[in-house]
Amino acid sequence: MIFHLLLLMLLSDVGKSSASNITALEKQIFHYIDENQNKFVQVLKEWVAVESDSIQPKYRQNITQMIEIAKDKLQALGADVCIINLPIHQQQDDQNSALPPVILAELGKDENKPTVCFYGHLDVMPAKKADGWETDPYILTERNGNLYGRGATDDKGPVLAWIHAVEAFRLQNLKIPVNIKFVLEGMEEAGSTGLEDLIKNENERFFSNISYIVISDNTWLSKSTPALTYGSRGNACFAVTVEGGVKDLHSGAAGGIVHEPMSDLIALLDSLVDSSGHILIPGIYDDVSCIVEEQKKQYEPIAFNLTEYKADVGVTTLLYDTKEDILSHLWCYPSLSVHGIEGAFHEPGIKTVIPRKVIGKFSIRQVPDMNLTTVETQVKQHLRDVFAKRQSPNKLTVEMTLGAMPWFADSREPQYEAAKKAIKKVFQKDPDMIRDGSTIPIASMFEKITKKKVMMFPIGASDDGEHSQQEKISRYNYINGTKVFASFLLEISELHKD
Amino acid sequence: MIFHLLLLMLLSDVGKSSASNITALEKQIFHYIDENQNKFVQVLKEWVAVESDSIQPKYRQNITQMIEIAKDKLQALGADVCIINLPIHQQQDDQNSALPPVILAELGKDENKPTVCFYGHLDVMPAKKADGWETDPYILTERNGNLYGRGATDDKGPVLAWIHAVEAFRLQNLKIPVNIKFVLEGMEEAGSTGLEDLIKNENERFFSNISYIVISDNTWLSKSTPALTYGSRGNACFAVTVEGGVKDLHSGAAGGIVHEPMSDLIALLDSLVDSSGHILIPGIYDDVSCIVEEQKKQYEPIAFNLTEYKADVGVTTLLYDTKEDILSHLWCYPSLSVHGIEGAFHEPGIKTVIPRKVIGKFSIRQVPDMNLTTVETQVKQHLRDVFAKRQSPNKLTVEMTLGAMPWFADSREPQYEAAKKAIKKVFQKDPDMIRDGSTIPIASMFEKITKKKVMMFPIGASDDGEHSQQEKISRYNYINGTKVFASFLLEISELHKD
Numbered sequence: 001m002i003f004h005l006l007l008l009m010l011l012s013d014v015g016k017s018s019a020s021n022i023t024a025l026e027k028q029i030f031h032y033i034d035e036n037q038n039k040f041v042q043v044l045k046e047w048v049a050v051e052s053d054s055i056q057p058k059y060r061q062n063i064t065q066m067i068e069i070a071k072d073k074l075q076a077l078g079a080d081v082c083i084i085n086l087p088i089h090q091q092q093d094d095q096n097s098a099l100p101p102v103i104l105a106e107l108g109k110d111e112n113k114p115t116v117c118f119y120g121h122l123d124v125m126p127a128k129k130a131d132g133w134e135t136d137p138y139i140l141t142e143r144n145g146n147l148y149g150r151g152a153t154d155d156k157g158p159v160l161a162w163i164h165a166v167e168a169f170r171l172q173n174l175k176i177p178v179n180i181k182f183v184l185e186g187m188e189e190a191g192s193t194g195l196e197d198l199i200k201n202e203n204e205r206f207f208s209n210i211s212y213i214v215i216s217d218n219t220w221l222s223k224s225t226p227a228l229t230y231g232s233r234g235n236a237c238f239a240v241t242v243e244g245g246v247k248d249l250h251s252g253a254a255g256g257i258v259h260e261p262m263s264d265l266i267a268l269l270d271s272l273v274d275s276s277g278h279i280l281i282p283g284i285y286d287d288v289s290c291i292v293e294e295q296k297k298q299y300e301p302i303a304f305n306l307t308e309y310k311a312d313v314g315v316t317t318l319l320y321d322t323k324e325d326i327l328s329h330l331w332c333y334p335s336l337s338v339h340g341i342e343g344a345f346h347e348p349g350i351k352t353v354i355p356r357k358v359i360g361k362f363s364i365r366q367v368p369d370m371n372l373t374t375v376e377t378q379v380k381q382h383l384r385d386v387f388a389k390r391q392s393p394n395k396l397t398v399e400m401t402l403g404a405m406p407w408f409a410d411s412r413e414p415q416y417e418a419a420k421k422a423i424k425k426v427f428q429k430d431p432d433m434i435r436d437g438s439t440i441p442i443a444s445m446f447e448k449i450t451k452k453k454v455m456m457f458p459i460g461a462s463d464d465g466e467h468s469q470q471e472k473i474s475r476y477n478y479i480n481g482t483k484v485f486a487s488f489l490l491e492i493s494e495l496h497k498d
Numbered sequence: 499m500i501f502h503l504l505l506l507m508l509l510s511d512v513g514k515s516s517a518s519n520i521t522a523l524e525k526q527i528f529h530y531i532d533e534n535q536n537k538f539v540q541v542l543k544e545w546v547a548v549e550s551d552s553i554q555p556k557y558r559q560n561i562t563q564m565i566e567i568a569k570d571k572l573q574a575l576g577a578d579v580c581i582i583n584l585p586i587h588q589q590q591d592d593q594n595s596a597l598p599p600v601i602l603a604e605l606g607k608d609e610n611k612p613t614v615c616f617y618g619h620l621d622v623m624p625a626k627k628a629d630g631w632e633t634d635p636y637i638l639t640e641r642n643g644n645l646y647g648r649g650a651t652d653d654k655g656p657v658l659a660w661i662h663a664v665e666a667f668r669l670q671n672l673k674i675p676v677n678i679k680f681v682l683e684g685m686e687e688a689g690s691t692g693l694e695d696l697i698k699n700e701n702e703r704f705f706s707n708i709s710y711i712v713i714s715d716n717t718w719l720s721k722s723t724p725a726l727t728y729g730s731r732g733n734a735c736f737a738v739t740v741e742g743g744v745k746d747l748h749s750g751a752a753g754g755i756v757h758e759p760m761s762d763l764i765a766l767l768d769s770l771v772d773s774s775g776h777i778l779i780p781g782i783y784d785d786v787s788c789i790v791e792e793q794k795k796q797y798e799p800i801a802f803n804l805t806e807y808k809a810d811v812g813v814t815t816l817l818y819d820t821k822e823d824i825l826s827h828l829w830c831y832p833s834l835s836v837h838g839i840e841g842a843f844h845e846p847g848i849k850t851v852i853p854r855k856v857i858g859k860f861s862i863r864q865v866p867d868m869n870l871t872t873v874e875t876q877v878k879q880h881l882r883d884v885f886a887k888r889q890s891p892n893k894l895t896v897e898m899t900l901g902a903m904p905w906f907a908d909s910r911e912p913q914y915e916a917a918k919k920a921i922k923k924v925f926q927k928d929p930d931m932i933r934d935g936s937t938i939p940i941a942s943m944f945e946k947i948t949k950k951k952v953m954m955f956p957i958g959a960s961d962d963g964e965h966s967q968q969e970k971i972s973r974y975n976y977i978n979g980t981k982v983f984a985s986f987l988l989e990i991s992e993l994h995k996d
Contacts, residue, residue: 055847055848126849131746190847191848237848247812247963247966247968248629248967250965251837252730252863252936253935254828255935256775256827256863258813259775259816260836262835262836262838263836264773266767267773270764273761275761275765275887313743313745313752313756315742315743315756315757317757318755319756330751330753335753337852338758338842339749339851340839341839344837344838344839344844345837346839346842347553347840350735350861350900351859352735354835355838363753363848390773393815401848402848439750466751468747468748469745469746470745
């Protein structure tokens with residue numbers, strides 16, 4: 001019993017000591033955020049309601065509408081907002097492909113302060129209730145502390161957390177400790193079409209005086225331990241088309257006498273990766289940076305529970321058994337996934353068709369130091385070789401439809417230090433220092449073009465289900481994410497005073 | 499010049515001699531059909547306008563509407579029409595699966611006349627303009643003598659040709675030389691659900707006094723030579739399901755560490771057939787009737803132009819080089835086609851998803867003497883073996899979703915003789931005696947249950963594109979098909995008088 005009391009006192013001291021690091025200003029800001037949390041959830045609900053799907057061109061108008069809503073929100077904060085129109089997107093078979101504009105906004109021009117640029121996106125992946133959603137994906141629905149809806153965590157929630165962090169200063173008439181810039185786009189899920197040219201065009205102007213670029217468009221590695229991200233895999237997406245005759249055929253009338261495009265495509269797709277996840281394309285691993293045991297050891301403290309992960313995903317077995325192997329294969333090795341086939345029969349029921357033209361879709365997540373052009377060449381050569389062996393008269397076309405580079409940063413830089421301090425204050429924990437298996441193409445794009453320091457600062461949890469059914473952000477993460485961004489602005493300002 | 503005149507006289511004599519076989523009654527009937535051809539085309543247009551798609555349950559009401567339209571048409575001819583309701587179809591995930599009724603109709607009950615039963619179907623395969631149709635598939639459109647529209651040749655055109663053949667007698671107050679029965683169903687494209695039980699139930703009543711069953715639901719083998727069909731391949735349709743976790747995953751967040759259901763499915767589908775069209779399932783050829791050279795020789799006179807066929811289909815090369823090999827592989831050997839995948843990404847564009855559950859659809863066209871149960875066992879065992887080697891923790895399910903037997907008849911029977919005579923009169927040609935690579939499951943079903951003689955009597959041409967975009971029937975085939983059915987009724991009656 002005495003031991004228990006002592007322990008409680010010790011813990012209480014730790015609590016006080018931790019709390020004492022939080023300044024009066026931070027307390028005021030955190031209090032404001034807590035008090036306004038229902039309002040912040042309501043705004044997220046309004047944003048989720050806009051089906052700003054960037055994959056299907058028919059929804060382009062919704063993205064533009066979403067950009068307008070965000071513009072109004074930023075102007076209400078007193079930011080100068082520029083709406084930058086992108087050139088018309090040239091795309092076959094599609095008349096509605098005018099790109100939505102991009103927001104470039106700024107708040108504060110004090111030359112003595114650092115300038116932090118926040119990047120986020122307002123578009124979402126497709127979602128339909130029929131895909132297996134338990135709630136309408138475009139009606140934000142709170143259940144057991146989670147806010148379910150398409151875009152809740154990817155990326156409308158984090159964008160709003162950042163805006164509300166700034167609002168917590170502005171609406172209380174507190175000085176914002178840094179200059180803030182915003183880059184908000186509407187085509188991220190479709191490969192950030194047009195953004196690269198815009199960054200190049202604005203490099204000498206908008207991006208010239210930026211100190212740090214902060215991206216919040218990924219998640220923690222666990223459900224409860226915050227994380228900072230210093231690397232992400234690239235993404236090389238391919239479309240492999242096999243084309244036979246001039247029309248679909250009936251499998252009774254032509255089955256057994258024609259070279260079926262589907263047979264060719266299935267064989268091509270089956271030549272890409274084996275059952276252990278090993279990619280079979282010759283040379284593909286040549287440029288992969290060597291993984292040393294030292295590196296794996298860095299993964300030991302990271303909060304990643306294999307059992308919990310498997311339960312979340314609903315599988316009993318993963319391709320590897322240890323945390324270190326799993327993290328290496330998510331972060332340091334490439335992977336290949338086959339996503340589906342366009343042009344074949346895909347509906348429920350039976351259709352005994354021999355489709356005339358089928359397009360297989362697959363992608364490779366590349367890692368440092370794989371080169372996109374080399375990957376493209378290797379994939380095309382491999383598929384041509386496999387196809388040649390089949391002696392099929394059908395027509396093969398392989399296209400790399402999207403190519404995004406991997407990204408890798410030095411996690412000892414000041415913006416990481418400031419973020420670590422903010423995280424410790426809000427979440428009372430050190431963050432996991434992680435890389436991301438997913439791709440944030442703009443991380444490497446920003447770094448390459450602007451030469452500025454880039455950090456990825458996620459606020460969503462590992463089970464948020466980006467791109468999936470039941471996408472969500474918890475109310476806890478959304479509100480504390482707002483606080484951590486506010487605290488980060490103060491910490492980065494403090495670092496610059498030193 | 500004199501030689502030319504002689505030739506013209508000779509040709510004119512040939513014309514007369516051929517024409518002289520045609521009776522005055524036939525002339526009158528053929529004249530009526532020619533005079534009314536625009537009306538017949540208009541009726542086909544009205545029938546095509548009904549989107550009676552039986553594959554997608556949401557269109558069930560349209561099939562029922564189509565059945566009502568056909569009922570009215572038959573009643574106007576003076577037929578007794580029974581609308582037979584089928585039991586509710588039990589199907590998961592679907593509330594709209596009440597089956598459309600079946601028409602059993604009869605016209606004439608003269609015990610001294612033979613009774614010919616005509617079977618056709620009023621449902622169609624799915625069709626959307628977006629699939630690549632040049633015209634609206636549900637607006638019958640005449641271009642260069644062809645009538646384009648879904649169901650034009652499969653099977654609304656042939657059903658109407660038969661009805662109009664009877665009309666040519668009735669509306670001219672001519673005696674119909676035989677008793678006529680009609681079986682018109684609305685679920686053929688979806689596997690004639692419910693029909694087998696109905697035939698069994700009606701076997702002692704409706705089917706008891708039938709002399710011949712005539713089915714017109716396939717096409718000629720060429721564009722210009724008529725055909726009679728004495729066999730068809732079966733159809734065993736399979737759905738192979740691979741199921742991973744509880745939700746779709748993001749290929750960045752999980753690619754490289756999970757066993758992807760799509761990889762398993764692609765490997766399973768790739769194990770089925772090689773690039774030469776040879777089926778790789780162990781034992782599948784064991785029960786295939788031996789093809790002898792003698793049999794191939796019967797194919798010599800058949801009007802099947804390989805060059806023309808390749809041009810129609812739009813391919814440069816087929817799996818075999820000679821007519822005899824092509825016909826053997828369409829008629830006497832099984833084939834396997836992969837139709838598509840349900841549950842994977844199938845839309846244009848990019849979606850970097852790892853689908854959690856994917857269903858591959860493929861089918862095997864079987865031939866005599868393959869046994870459906872054996873085929874089912876062989877397929878399941880093979881897929882289980884391939885899957886076991888992958889050591890995947892995913893869940894495999896294989897289901898035979900449809901099983902239709904092949905059919906084979908004796909082409910020397912009287913109904914074939916009568917049809918040959920009718921064809922010679924209308925088309926001035928002997929028909930090709932052919933088998934069909936497609937499946938008319940009801941051919942073997944009728945024969946097995948009713949023990950009646952079955953004949954398949956197509957009127958569409960080889961390039962009609964059943965199940966395909968630009969499905970059509972030519973005005974020439976539609977109108978002369980009507981005449982040949984009328985002539986057949988007279989010829990079969992004559993044979994019975996002998």
